[in-house]
Amino acid sequence: MKTRLQGAAVEVDRIRSRLLAWYARTARDLPWRRSKNPYRVWVSEIMLQQTQVDRVKEYFARFLAAFPDVESLAAAREDSVLRLWEGLGYYRRARQLHAAARALVAEHGGRFPRTAEGLRALPGIGRYTANAIASIAFDAAEPIVEANSRRVLARLAGYGRPLDGPAGDEPAGDLPDRLVARRLVPRTAPGRFNQALMDLGAIVCTPARPRCSACPLAGCCAALRARRVDAIPAKAVPRTVKKIRETAVVLRHGDRVLVERRGPGAWWEGLWDFPCAVGGARGQPQGKKLGVVRYTVTQHAVARTVRVRRVVRRGAATVARRWVTVAGLADLAMTAPGRRIARLLKKPAAIC
Numbered sequence: 001m002k003t004r005l006q007g008a009a010v011e012v013d014r015i016r017s018r019l020l021a022w023y024a025r026t027a028r029d030l031p032w033r034r035s036k037n038p039y040r041v042w043v044s045e046i047m048l049q050q051t052q053v054d055r056v057k058e059y060f061a062r063f064l065a066a067f068p069d070v071e072s073l074a075a076a077r078e079d080s081v082l083r084l085w086e087g088l089g090y091y092r093r094a095r096q097l098h099a100a101a102r103a104l105v106a107e108h109g110g111r112f113p114r115t116a117e118g119l120r121a122l123p124g125i126g127r128y129t130a131n132a133i134a135s136i137a138f139d140a141a142e143p144i145v146e147a148n149s150r151r152v153l154a155r156l157a158g159y160g161r162p163l164d165g166p167a168g169d170e171p172a173g174d175l176p177d178r179l180v181a182r183r184l185v186p187r188t189a190p191g192r193f194n195q196a197l198m199d200l201g202a203i204v205c206t207p208a209r210p211r212c213s214a215c216p217l218a219g220c221c222a223a224l225r226a227r228r229v230d231a232i233p234a235k236a237v238p239r240t241v242k243k244i245r246e247t248a249v250v251l252r253h254g255d256r257v258l259v260e261r262r263g264p265g266a267w268w269e270g271l272w273d274f275p276c277a278v279g280g281a282r283g284q285p286q287g288k289k290l291g292v293v294r295y296t297v298t299q300h301a302v303a304r305t306v307r308v309r310r311v312v313r314r315g316a317a318t319v320a321r322r323w324v325t326v327a328g329l330a331d332l333a334m335t336a337p338g339r340r341i342a343r344l345l346k347k348p349a350a351i352c
């Protein structure tokens with residue numbers, strides 16, 4: 001008769017072999033999977049955080065064409081990096097990617113540390129990204145725990161609580177030991193195993209209506225056995241959204257408009273936008289109304305009224321303020337609402 005430990009080891013083996021066999025048949029052909037180059041793995045993993053795969057494909061191709069290796073990224077100006085990132089959101093990722101490239105060149109001769117611990121010492125590389133690079137590029141047996149793999153693990157274990165901890169955390173506490181990601185990841189081809197687990201979550205074990213009948217792990221799944229698939233992971237309490245109204249006044253002088261760079265700690269830090277204030281710009285002439293741009297950022301739903309006003313004199317340019325032609329706005333890395341205002345400025349209604 002098998003002991004509990006032997007039984008757990010058999011189940012670990014079964015999960016690994018079924019998952020890897022499934023992956024061998026179904027792996028998605030994604031551009032960053034065609035080599036184990038750590039630079040490509042790193043860029044793709046940073047882009048994939050909070051962003052859909054199809055969208056990342058397009059940005060990844062453009063980014064790699066402009067910065068094919070860590071040296072070219074380190075030598076680039078931050079503005080150029082942000083411009084290529086524009087539209088992907090979460091710009092802190094781009095700034096940290098750039099800072100880490102510079103650190104890699106300055107401190108490591110352009111070579112990546114081969115361990116998760118060494119990688120985590122670089123700017124913007126947390127546990128998830130470090131483990132992804134270490135396991136995929138360097139075959140280190142490190143687990144990758146992100147939204148998809150976390151959901152699969154929670155369902156396999158029949159884990160009943162919400163998965164609302166920080167990204168990279170496993171379902172904590174009462175998870176059976178055999179289903180802890182660090183235990184599951186094999187020493188042979190750990191990167192392949194990690195990618196298989198993430199793919200399973202993305203394609204089969206989806207948040208809504210998972211395709212359990214096509215799942216290679218159906219025989220090991222506690223949620224399926226207990227008929228609790230729809231209840232796991234448990235829903236987190238929804239966060240409240242705060243509504244904000246703000247006003248942007250586009251100042252025109254001749255064919256130029258004033259833009260300002262977002263300062264440290266602001267949303268979209270380092271990107272360009274038009275002068276803007278919460279509420280209305282009280283006590284000042286506001287100019288002609290161009291429209292309302294609506295956007296959401298973190299837990300805020302913002303309605304930004306856009307006005308345009310001609311000025312007779314323009315103030316001096318600084319590192320954080322520039323007078324730019326409307327056509328020249330295309331070359332700046334802009335915030336999402338700023339870019340939408342730039343489009344409004346091309347319409348005849350924007351002439352004042």
Ligand code: SF4
Pocket residue numbers: 152155156204205206210211212215216217218219221223224229
């Ligand atoms: S059987 Fe269903 S719930 Fe369980 S891991 Fe597979 S797809 Fe997910």
